[in-house]
Amino acid sequence: MIVLSGAIGAGKSSLATVLSEHLGTEAFYEQVDNNPVLPLFYKDPKKYAFLLQIYFLNKRFESIKKAMVQDNNVLDRSIYEDSLFFHMNADMGRATPQEVKVYDELLANMMQELPYAAAKKAPDLLVHLDISYDTMIHRIEKRGRSYEQPEQDPTLPEYYHNLLSRYDGWYDDYDYSPKMKIDGDKYDFVENPEDRQKVLDLIDEQLRVRGTLD
Ligand SMILES: Nc1ncnc2c1ncn2[C@@H]1O[C@H](COP(=O)(O)OP(=O)(O)O)[C@@H](O)[C@H]1O
Ligand SMILES: Nc1nc2c(ncn2[C@H]2C[C@H](O)[C@@H](COP(=O)(O)O)O2)c(=O)[nH]1
Numbered sequence: 001m002i003v004l005s006g007a008i009g010a011g012k013s014s015l016a017t018v019l020s021e022h023l024g025t026e027a028f029y030e031q032v033d034n035n036p037v038l039p040l041f042y043k044d045p046k047k048y049a050f051l052l053q054i055y056f057l058n059k060r061f062e063s064i065k066k067a068m069v070q071d072n073n074v075l076d077r078s079i080y081e082d083s084l085f086f087h088m089n090a091d092m093g094r095a096t097p098q099e100v101k102v103y104d105e106l107l108a109n110m111m112q113e114l115p116y117a118a119a120k121k122a123p124d125l126l127v128h129l130d131i132s133y134d135t136m137i138h139r140i141e142k143r144g145r146s147y148e149q150p151e152q153d154p155t156l157p158e159y160y161h162n163l164l165s166r167y168d169g170w171y172d173d174y175d176y177s178p179k180m181k182i183d184g185d186k187y188d189f190v191e192n193p194e195d196r197q198k199v200l201d202l203i204d205e206q207l208r209v210r211g212t213l214d
Pocket of ligand 1: 006007008009010011012013014015076139140142143184187188189190191
């Protein structure tokens, strides 16, 4: 299983499609457009942060169980990032210490129950898409989900800055599996075929080293 990571708008869903088509495997996408809690969270984060987190945790777990049946299936966000989001929101006063404790224990408990935990314990490879703040905002605007737009809410730029700065430490500390970083500012794997091929070559190289690609 290949797991993608990166901030909002980094290109995870786009790369999941490109990579799974290239490998002939299946992509598993985060529940976003059909997520009933996400718009509520952006409207009232304090009220909905915990509910949203439980919603994502449940859906993510479901995706992991489906994805793990075949080598090189692609997940468009790792379960490990959910905790980054929630702890940041908690530090912003949007979740209580009791909610954080319940979430952390539930996550740990669920991770122990993953069937692959017995054999592999983690993804085969984490591919992290690294982007700057300017790229993040540009992509969020390009995609156009209304509740994510900075002009909808003056606190969003700070939220996005905080998120990006936490991602640096998160990637450095990540040690559940082999990992690699792709420069998401540099490579336009959506519109530019040459960039797409370069990114696919970089990932193939890592998969060959790890023995999950011939
Ligand atoms: N490397 C890239 N170069 C140019 N545009 C991109 C790139 N990655 C994503 N995009 C565009 O940015 C927007 C957000 O991409 P998406 O894949 O939905 O990000 P994520 O799943 O990480 O939130 C989309 O409009 C997509 O077409
Ligand atoms: N509070 C949280 N928000 C989350 C989490 N996972 C995703 N999200 C939000 C961020 C975006 O608005 C949207 C989809 O993310 P993409 O990066 O795929 O665009 O959902 C989370 O765990 N907590």
